[in-house]
Amino acid sequence: MIRVSIPYHLQTLAGCGPEVELDVAGRVTPHSILDALEARYPALRGTIREHETLRRRPRVRFYAAGRDVTFEPVDLELPESIASGQAPFMIIGAISGG
DSSP states (O other): OEEEEOOHHHHHHHTOOSEEEEOOOSSOOHHHHHHHHHHHOGGGTTTSBOTTTOOBOTTEEEEETTEEOTTSOTTOOOOHHHHTTSSOEEEEEOOOOO
């Protein structure tokens, strides 16, 4: 099981807690994790990535094993600590403003 940590506003939308567990078939990548997350919680479709292009929305960041993987390729194979569920894949809503 993959552990995914999601921000509060998305927890409210999905009706879940701060961390969810997902089955991810095949390689564990940001793309496969987001596919599994949106399949289990359809209300999240279009909130983390665009509907049509599946590109990450602005001000959303991804962390894996303490490393920012936001700008890495979406098919990047994530560390074993993520694949084994030892550490969570983190989705963070970045803060911006002046």
